[in-house]
Amino acid sequence: MDIQFRLFSERLRRLLSGEEVTLPDAAKQLAQNLHTEIEIVTSLLRDYECEIAGHLVNIIVEEEENNSPDLHAIMEEINSFAYESEKVVDTFIVSIAQQKSQSSSKEMCDALVEFRSKIIDIQQRLQQVQHIDTGIVEQIKFIQADTGNSSVSPMFTKRDTVGLDDRMEELLDLLIEGPPRLSLVAVLDSIGLDRTAFVAEAYNSSFAKHYFDCLVWVPQSFPYNFNHILDDLIKFVMPSSRPSEILDKNSEMKKIILREYLMSKRYFVVLADVWSIDVWDNIREILPDNQNGSRVVITVLDSEILTYFQLENGEYIGLDLMPDGRPLRVIYQLWIAEGFIPDNNEGTAEKYLEHLINRGFVEAKKIKVGGRINTCSIPNRWWPALIQVALAGEFIYSSVIDQESDSRKMIKRLTANVNLSELDSLEDFNLYLHSLLCLSSESHHLDPLDCEKICKMFKFLRVLDLGSLVLSQLPSGIEILFFLRYLKLNIPSLKSLPSSFLSSISNLYTLDMPFSYIHHTADVFWEMNKLRHLNFGLFTLPAYPRDDCSSLENLNFISALHPCCCTPDILGRLPNLRKLRIHGDLSNNQSLLSKSLYKLNCLESLKLVNESKMPRLSKIVLDEYQFPPSLTHLSFYNTELMEDPMPTLEKLPLLQVLKLKKNSYLGRKLTCGSHGFPKLKVLHLKSMLWLEEWTMGTGAMPKLECLIIDPCAYLKRLPKQLWSVKRFKKLELWRPQPELRQKLRDFKDKEQYNIQLYPYGI
Known part of the structure; x- marks a missing residue:
């Protein structure tokens, strides 16, 4: 509950170090005194962690009992203190930025004196609070059981349906149109909330309710307790009059009674978030198979657990199209x-x-x-508790999760499925909002005036992410967002970044416009020395304007850079760049690009994507490239190399991952010399359509773990040295030649190397 207080303490530290603004001398010592007292209170709060957690538990389960009323009052005051203090600091910093520091400096000093007095009072009262045994462990268990029981009627019923209608139809077919025998279906490969919501939609569908005699959603307890699960099954499967006479019996008798009851039922059981095989070993004993189409669905966190289940006919649903969260x-x-x-x-x-x-x-x-x-x-078992903690602690608000809360004025983080009709509701929120994240998957067009309204309403934003909402132009109003550190906009028509816009976002850390292709950038870009991440569909850096401009020392990520701006002078001004993709006509920029990459002394990951205006006439000569020795990940795409790339690349001392994709090499032979690729762990060869021969010298690729070749229709054999690499443990081949397929089928150690052949298996 004291998270806002701790964040304000860190904010004050940054302020004193000059990271945000230079404090007047008069305010600096006062701010230091306040920070000292705050650290004392923070230290004292560590002694009351159990009591604070117990208080939070009471809020979550809506209990009125308060074991420590004094601590409760102090925590409320601490939160109010943090809120009011940060509001004053924000206002003061904006006034300095607007050159109104003379009038505001005295107000700031007065406020710091007042805040110090308040925090000393809080400190003294906190020292007098008596420790109380709150039984926090038992209460947490109660919350887990309570949130688990609420999952019997799944609480998350909304999902992102883009691309998933076919998967839902597939799942319903397995449930209703499947074989008469009892079948187990697994749902995997997605984040917990969405996976649960996906299954819940099928569970709550009219198809399932009309087809099955009884439906039960079995939440997983943590730690695992089968007796609790058994009791839940009895409560929610049997008629309401029966559980009272059964729950007092021993577990073996409960199993027998429940199994007998289910003998005449077509049932649908969901085992949510299975992380242990124990739950299935126990529950299968009470699920009879009467050849009537009963079903069990499990949602799993890790596909490896499926090896322990007997899945009929490989019946599992992989939600590969489900949103996988943010990188x-x-x-x-x-x-x-x-x-x-x-x-x-x-x-x-x-x-x-x-x-x-x-x-x-x-x-x-x-x-x-x-x-x-x-x-x-x-993990799905933590979603309900974590969400309730975030909401109860007023850390964040989400309209998807909590539509009825009237406590919005203190919340500083808002996530919303914003559409055009909901913009007016933003007025209900704190004007000192720190983060606004729009999570809508629909690409509505956002009026520039609405965007300007958001900026003027929440001028203290640190994070503004408008998600998929489409803008026709750069929004006005951004210039007043002095604290803005993270900006994401969707402007597909944007072609240039003018100086007026760049000057207004000079404090930015992350600029994210993945659907914008920028052909011209104003020179003032070189003054954005706080910038760390630059994410565009394509970006063209401006020429370095003058020698006295500083380098972009903090920039470490560029998603897609045009090769025409990869000059030694420009790349030399990006000393800490770690991840870079270069996208464009690499052929016509060969002489420029090949001699410039060496300037990137810290570069770890490089992707070269060729988009030549003269296809099939590549002028890329790889042995002319001077790659930085710091590279650990290297990818080529559509480079159409005519010469074997291995003699050049095997000399990179730290390279761990090499991917040659989509016509990156057009030759018929690959040769890896002795002791080449000393650190390589992953080699991915994709769309090397004409590759016939591959050889490895003694001691080549000594640390290789994974090899993927897709396809390898003409490759007759794999290097024999491959099987002597001690760490080699995964081989994936697509469409291998029949001769090579048969050799691998006959290979006695194929299980040791996890050999997978596609599309027909081994």
Whole structure:
């Protein structure tokens, strides 16, 4: 509950360090004194974590009992203190930016003195609060059981239906049109909330309700407790008059009674968020198979668990089209823009995420080569509790989740499925809003006047993400958003970035316009020295205007850069760029590009995408390229190389992932020399249509783990040295030649190397 207070403490620290603005000398010492007292209170609050958690539990379950009324009053006062203090600081900083500092400096000093007095009073009262045993562990268990029971009528019934209607039809077919025997269907490969909502839609459909005699949604308890699950089944399957006489019996008798009852029923059971095989081992004992079309659906977090289930005919639904959440780099940038990360460093943000994973609140779904997390999700068992904590603590508001809350004036983060008819409701929210995220999947056109209204209404925004709402031009009003750190706009018709716009967003960390293709950028762009992420469909950097301009030292990500601006002078001004995609006519820019990449001393990931005006006449000569030795990930796309790329690329000392995609190489032979590719772990060869021969020298690719070739219709054999690589554990081949397919089928160690042949299997 004290999250806003802790965030304000961090905000004050940044203010004192000069990260946001230079404080007048008179205010600097007063701010330091206030920060000292706040740190003392923060330290004291750590001793009352159990009591605070217990108070939050009471709010969530709407209990009136308050074990510590003094602490309750203090926490309310602390939240109010943080809100009012940050409001004063924001107003003061804006006044400095508007050159009104003389009149506001005294007001700021007076406010700091008053705030220090308040926090000292809070500190003294907090020291007198008695510790009370709140039984917090038992209350948390109660919340988990309570939120779990509410899932019997699934609480999340909305989903993003784009591209999923066919999947829903497929799921309903398996449920209703499937075989008469009892069948198990698995739903996987999506974030917990959407996966649950998808199954809930089928569960609540009229088709299911008319076809099945009884339906039951079984939530997973954490830790796992089958007796609780058994009791839930009895309560929600049997007539209301029977549970009272059954629940007092032992578990074996309960199983027998429940099984006998289900013998005459066509039932539909959903096992939500299965993370352990134990639940199925226990529950299958009470589910009879009367050949009447009964069904069990499980939602799973990890596809590997399916190996322990006996799925009839491979009946599972993969929600590959379900939105997979935001990329982790975007999440990190949102955290940084909001001030959640003390040093504004993505490495620190990644450590925070790892901490959440270690505590079990977040689950890593895919790990990149090198151990970095690629995608993650929140386990379904935590969704209800985490959402309620966020809402009860007034940390965030979402119209999708909480449409009835009347406590909106203190909330500083808003996520909404905003459409044109809902803009008027924004007036109900705090004018000091920090974040506005529009999550609508529909591409409505947004009137520039409406966008201007948003900017004027919420002039203290740090994050403005208008999502898929389409603008016809750059919005006015952005210039007053002094605190803006993260901006996402959808302007497909935008071709240039004028100086007036760039000057107004000089404090920006992230500029995200994925559907804009920029051909001209004003010179003032080089003054955006806080910029970290630049995400466009295509972007053209301006020539460096003069020697006295500073470099963009913080810029570390560019999604798509036109090769015409990849000069040594321009790339040399991006000293900390770590991830870059270059998209355009690489052939006609060969001499320019090949000699410039070496300037990017920190570059880790590079994608070269060729879009030549003269196809099939590529002038790209790879051995002329001077790649930075720091590269760990390298991808080629449509480069139509005529010469074998391996002799050049195998010399890169740190390269871990190499992808040659879509006609990147047109030759018939690949040759990897002895001891080449010393760090390579993943090799992906895609659409190398004419490849016939591949050889490896002694000691080549000693750390290779994964090889994918798609297709390999003419490749007659794989290098024999491949099977001596100790770490090699995955081989995926598409459309292999019959001779090669047969060799792999006869290969005695095919299971050791996880050999997969597509599309017909091995």
